[in-house]
Amino acid sequence: MTNYTKGQEFFLVVLRLAIGWHFLYEGVVKLWNPNWSARGYLTDSAGPFKDLFYEMGSNPTVLSVVDTANVWGLILIGLGLLFGFMTRWAALGGIILLGFYFLSHPPLIDVKYALPSEGSYLFINKNLIELFALGVLMVFPSSQRWGLDGLLKRTYATA
Amino acid sequence: METNKNEEKMEGADTKRRSFVKGLIGLPVLGAFAAGALAKYQSDQAAKRQILDELNVEPARPPATGPMAGDPIRVGIIGFGIRGEQLTRALGFATPQWKAGMKERAMKNPKDTRLKDFLEQENLNVKITAVCDAFEVRRELAQAAGTVDGQAPTIYQDYRKLLESPEVDAVVIGTPDHWHAPMSLAAIAAGKHVYVEKCMTHKVAETYALYDAVKNSAIKFQLGHQHRQTQSFLTARDIIEKNILGHISLIQTNTNRNDDNGAWQYHIHEKASPQTIDWENFLGNAPKIPFNKEHFFRWRKWWEYGTGLTGDLLTHDYDRVNCLLNMGIPDAVVCSGGVYTHRDGRTVPDVLQVVMEYEDYYRGGSQESGKEKGMTFIYSATLGNQFSRPTLLMGHDGTMELGAQLTVYPDARSTRYEEMLQDQLVSTTTPMYAYNPASKGVDGVTGATAKYFADKGLMWTYRDGKRVDSTFLHMREWLSAIRNDHGVSCGIEEGFEEAMSAHMSTIAYRTGKRVEWDRENRVIKNVTTEELEAIGIA
Missing domain, CATH: 3.40.50.720 (NAD(P)-binding Rossmann-like Domain)
Structure with missing residues (x-):
């Protein structure tokens, strides 16, 4: 983190906390809603991988695994980013989840979705941007100073 | 990550403490998160509870049926x-x-x-x-x-x-x-x-x-x-009993189909012949005509064998509502329509509008007594367009959309929900009650006509979150009634009301009359036996 300017450091940390917050809240909201399921989202899939996502959404056994993995994935990734704990792994996990979301609903030219979107997208959407942002966080880490990763390392090293 | 060598060298107690605090940046953020998320959760829950307490809808238990034990x-x-x-x-x-x-x-x-x-x-x-x-x-x-x-x-x-x-x-x-x-x-x-x-x-x-x-x-x-047997209808009945919609003045039901199957153009079997079909036993009390394959396989298209949109499809919609409101046979029916989309020799109409009047209908309301009384039930059908029109029960206080799912919207001018609307606790654009028994279920519907029936809640329903064929449940109830001697949900009283309402609609269509019902004597008032005989429905 040595070579970061104050501004670089500030925005990297804030970006990490913001994405962590977002992941955590997405997970917690789903956990709180006993009726939540990814079924509607998955079966609304389009694009080249729609069959895979449809299968995930329409097989009850697979769906229950997907639902659980998604909720807890979001929560753990969120906590990891917030605390700066195993941050690279959290970011990688986030990239994988966002990759699934993106591939299930790619904003392609001839593709229409039943679920409404809150903006206008072509090829690039907010899932992909958040995915790239997590990539940035992976290559420009900030948890050595601002996070448990550094704190544990220093404590462990001192002990 | 490389650590700062210079910084390590200069590290004093103060710096150490600062670096410790920085390492725990997640804690205050998590604290803020928890406070925010909890406040949001509580606010959502309070609003939801206030609406649900006001409405007090309880998804009803399915009708009790007994065991299937004993001899088959x-x-x-x-x-x-x-x-x-x-x-x-x-x-x-x-x-x-x-x-x-x-x-x-x-x-x-x-x-x-x-x-x-x-x-x-x-x-x-x-x-x-x-x-x-x-x-x-x-x-x-x-x-x-x-x-x-x-x-x-x-x-x-x-x-x-x-x-x-x-x-x-x-x-x-x-x-x-x-x-x-x-x-x-x-x-x-x-x-x-x-x-x-x-x-x-x-x-x-x-x-x-x-x-x-x-x-x-x-x-x-x-x-x-x-x-x-459909779970959403059992819940809808509770919504009606609790008078959540206020006085219902208009009910809109529909048939929207646009395919050959939906217009009763069924497949004619290649083995059909006078040798393989017992024509006399098919005709029964219908007029004696020579063997006709099309009449055998597509009998729904002719009045001699079928009952047309009225007996065939209106009855679904009529009974779906009658099982909620128990409104019975209408005081009067007018009807019009024609063969507009399948001019293939059929005699039953393929576009039809039926208007049933219930002059005394009242189940309570939120306004002063005496102001409201009476209700119209409309059935509107076309076999030439399948734009999905919802079934709507429209009351002074709210509107219910009825199907495999239920949604209730408050009315902008509702008396009962006036305060809740003012407080923005509910809005006219968001359902204040939504019931989806399949929210965790998995569905697959094939074909346009199948979708038509599924949307109406006519194909399957849910028991404990699992999809079940509603015909199976209806059969089960009947078999259980035989074994365990209890009642059924669509017996002869309901059947009499269904059939008579359908016949009144058919008579109204075929005679052009406003057909009236005498509730006391349980007879059709203003149609003679000769008129009924003339249209083969006496």
């Missing part, structure tokens, strides 16, 4: 066409052809779970001992479906012979409409329990005769309006 009930199948085959499957018996076809479809399309659902269906402890159809091919298919462990049901060409069999306790009648009453009456006379498809009768006099026969007998009679 011996069932005779009369009529094995499209619906007859479906009814037989609901009993747990499918043809080998259907099973093979469904297996293939499930392999091609994993979302097609019809075979799996069928195989997982509860065993109703039924034995099919006799089958009957006027068409040889169907008789044989029915026999194949009913064959278990090499024991095949007996084939009958004539239903009267089937009814004489001591091996039959109960019959399932899925024949053309003009046979419903004659067969049901003969079955009751023979002491057999009856499950019959809608429309319950084809003619006015039959409706009275069947009513009396069931009332004077101990047999269990169930009319095939399976949506009475």
